[in-house]
Amino acid sequence: MTDLLKTSLNRRTVLQAATVGAVGVSPALRALVHAQGSDAPEKKEVKIGFIPLTDCASVVMASVLGIDKKYGVTIIPTKEASWAGVRDKLVNGELDFAHVLYGLVYGVHLGIAGPKKDMAVLMNLNHNGQAITLSKKLADKGAVNGAGLAKLMASEKREYTFAQTFPTGTHAMWLYYWLAAHGIDPMKDAKVITVPPPQMVANMRVGNMDGFCVGEPWNHRAIMDGIGVTATTTQDIWKDHPEKVLGTTSEFVQKYPNTARAVTAAILEAGRWIDESLGNKNKMAETIAGKAYVNTGVDAINQRILGRYQDGMGKTWDDPNHMKFYNDGAVNFPYLSDGMWFLTQHKRWGLLKDHPDYAGVAKAINRTDVYKQAATASKTPLPKSEMRTHKLVDGVVWDGKDPAKYADGFKLKA
Numbered sequence: 001m002t003d004l005l006k007t008s009l010n011r012r013t014v015l016q017a018a019t020v021g022a023v024g025v026s027p028a029l030r031a032l033v034h035a036q037g038s039d040a041p042e043k044k045e046v047k048i049g050f051i052p053l054t055d056c057a058s059v060v061m062a063s064v065l066g067i068d069k070k071y072g073v074t075i076i077p078t079k080e081a082s083w084a085g086v087r088d089k090l091v092n093g094e095l096d097f098a099h100v101l102y103g104l105v106y107g108v109h110l111g112i113a114g115p116k117k118d119m120a121v122l123m124n125l126n127h128n129g130q131a132i133t134l135s136k137k138l139a140d141k142g143a144v145n146g147a148g149l150a151k152l153m154a155s156e157k158r159e160y161t162f163a164q165t166f167p168t169g170t171h172a173m174w175l176y177y178w179l180a181a182h183g184i185d186p187m188k189d190a191k192v193i194t195v196p197p198p199q200m201v202a203n204m205r206v207g208n209m210d211g212f213c214v215g216e217p218w219n220h221r222a223i224m225d226g227i228g229v230t231a232t233t234t235q236d237i238w239k240d241h242p243e244k245v246l247g248t249t250s251e252f253v254q255k256y257p258n259t260a261r262a263v264t265a266a267i268l269e270a271g272r273w274i275d276e277s278l279g280n281k282n283k284m285a286e287t288i289a290g291k292a293y294v295n296t297g298v299d300a301i302n303q304r305i306l307g308r309y310q311d312g313m314g315k316t317w318d319d320p321n322h323m324k325f326y327n328d329g330a331v332n333f334p335y336l337s338d339g340m341w342f343l344t345q346h347k348r349w350g351l352l353k354d355h356p357d358y359a360g361v362a363k364a365i366n367r368t369d370v371y372k373q374a375a376t377a378s379k380t381p382l383p384k385s386e387m388r389t390h391k392l393v394d395g396v397v398w399d400g401k402d403p404a405k406y407a408d409g410f411k412l413k414a
Contacts, residue, residue, distance in 0.1 A: 041259040045074045048246075048263070049086045049098035052079065052198050052294040053215040054301055055126040055244045056099045057284050058325045060293055062270035070269075071262040071377070079292065082196040083166040084114070090249060091117045097263060099125060100247040103342045107168030109365055112351050118250035121339065121366045122264045123332045123374070125244040125271070129304065129323025130171060130234035131219035132178055134211040135204055136312070139229040144313060146182035146232065149211075153184060162186070163195040163203065163212035170243055173345045174234045175213035180412040181237075181394040187349065187414050198295075204228055215243070216323065217300040222312070224300060229312035235321040237393045240330075242338040253367060260367070264374035268332055271325035272380070281305050329381040334366040337387040337400030344398075344407035350414030358403040 050056035056077075062068050063075040078095060080086045083104055089095040091108065105121050107113025134143055141156070143149040153160055162179075164172035176186040186192055195203055200218045203209055205227050213234075222228030234241060246267060253260045274284050285302035288294050294301065303309070307322035324331050339362035346352045368386055375382050389399040398406060407413075 039258055041072045041262045042256045043096070043259045044072065045076060046096040046259060046263060047076045047078050047094070049078045049080045049089055049095040049100070050293075051083065051086065051099065051196070052296075053099075053244075054217055054288065054294065054305060055129060055215055055323060055325075056293065057274055057288050058125055058267050058271040059099045059246070060288050061274060061284055062266045064287055065270065065273065067269050067273070068263070068266045071266045073259060073262045073266065075263065075266065077293070081198075083169060087114055087166075090119075090247065091115050093249075093252075096252060096259075097122075097246055097248045099244050101166055101169035101171070102242050102245050102338070103168040103170050103173055103346070104166050105245060105247040105365060106339060106342050106346070106361070107166075107351070109361070110346075110352065110356065112346065113166070113168045119365055120248050120250050120253045120260075120370075121334045122246045122248065122253075122260060123268065123334055123371055124242050124338070125246055125267070125325065125332075127240045127243060127324050127327070127331045128233070128235035128321050130174060130213065130215045130243060132175060132211060132213045132231045132234075133200075133204070133219045133222045133228040134231045135207075135209070136227055136229060138210055139313065144229060144231060144311075146178060146184075149231065150182045150184055153189065159191055160189070160211075161191045161193060161209045163193050163200060163209045163214075165194065165197050165214055167194060168342075168346060168351055170241075170342075171213040171215070173342060174237055174241075176349055177345070178213075178232060178237050178393065180410065181392075183412075185412050201225060201227065216304050217294065217296055220304055221296060221300045223310060224297075226312075230309070232393075233309070233319065233321075235319065238390055239321050240324075240390070242335070245334065250364075253370060257370070260370050261373045261377065264370060265377040268326070268329075268374055268378040268380050271332065272329075272378075275324060275326040278306070326380075329375070330383075332371070332380065333375075333383050333386075334368060334371055335383075335386060335388050336362040336366055336368070337389075337398070339366050340400050340403050341398055344403050347404075347407040348410055348413045355404045355407065358400075 068075040109119040143152040179186045289298040307319045310316045340358045
């Protein structure tokens, strides 16, 4: 390309070429478009909210390790007190992105979880790694698992209180699904309250609840403190279930598409780094245990991230389905069927009055287009399909093919 041609290409021409994807434009012009930064992040510094949980790790490590800089952005991790706070700050723009509950994003988009706003899921941050904890008092009476809990609740009548972290969120759905699988109606047979994750252990200690569903390290912390036992892990409810996501507003993605892609790519690479080695996992545990992040002992984090479990009653086991952040890219794709599953459970428990357009809502929220670009940038493998199939703890198969029938097919529902 001549100097004269370079000079004559004003910024408008370059941007027009970028907008149309430079179709039919010479390679030299495309190179110039790239050099002038048409695909560079529009926003160089981004705030990403997180809750003190082990699964905030890939967001934190993308910043701590400087992986974000490689993609032209600076991630500022911002510690938040509750999921409701994360929701509010995402909606009003105080946060650009968040480490957030899958079902929270869907709840906000549909207007059943507070202020209604069009939302976006850019990637899954992790699979697995949550649990349901029952109080030591219940365990001493034989309620050490679902069957034991159902038996105790049937024989010893009183109000039983269980906690989740957000009404439309993942922990609420795992708790409801598990209770119902054991014949306990979460809407009729129990009282369910909302408690922020870092406050779960303290609330159980003073007797405010009989059990809770939350992310790590708070289940393991309850065992270390001698106040709770692990009744089940969420990977035993649904192996390789979706959990936290990188969430933002649809408006943000529309305004800053390159930034959305860059941040997603950086966090993908951070997740790969975590899963690469035992040493990396231990370094991650040491980092996020700090006051600025989860604020707990390293020993509360570094066992279950390696799949080393104990139930608080003497049983120990190695779980190959422990929390994963990348797993050769299998973790991170925002499958449409995953998003649709949360909608089926929202309908099942009366959070949605009518059947939504399951596939339409999932396609609007789960930005597989942005993810695919980020996967290419970070050399992350892509799945063959945007749908996947799983069998859950009650033996029911979810494949996304007939969501309304699936949602209506449960014996226990609102």
